[in-house]
Amino acid sequence: xxxxxxxxxxxxxxxxxxxxxxxxxxxxxxxxxxxxxxxxxxxxxxxxxxxxxxxxxxxxxxxxxxxxxxxxxxxx
Numbered sequence: 001x002x003x004x005x006x007x008x009x010x011x012x013x014x015x016x017x018x019x020x021x022x023x024x025x026x027x028x029x030x031x032x033x034x035x036x037x038x039x040x041x042x043x044x045x046x047x048x049x050x051x052x053x054x055x056x057x058x059x060x061x062x063x064x065x066x067x068x069x070x071x072x073x074x075x076x
Contacts, residue, residue, distance in 0.1 A: 002036070002044055010048035010075060019049060019073040022057060026067040035067070049073035 009019055026035035042051075053072035060068045 002040075006044045006048055013075045015075055017075045018052075019045075019075070020053075021071065023069050023071050024064060024067055025069060033064070045073055049075055 013019065023041060024033050024035045025038055025041075027037060028035040045051075050073065051071060052074045053070070055070045057064070057068040057070055060066075
């Protein structure tokens with residue numbers, strides 16, 4: 001559903017609105033959790049959003065340790 005997610009989220013947010021959340025960066029064949037790569041996320045979101053914050057998550061649960069990032073994307 002990622003291909004539909006990015007344009008729909010952009011449609012719902014006003015210019016300069018923010019999309020914020022935890023993103024799971026690990027390629028997985030099945031989910032949940034459904035992982036992705038930073039490159040794939042940029043391909044999906046860059047046409048609509050600008051990455052303005054990207055931080056490692058220090059207190060992830062063991063299943064997500066080392067693969068989870070807090071990100072804030074601003075609507076273009």
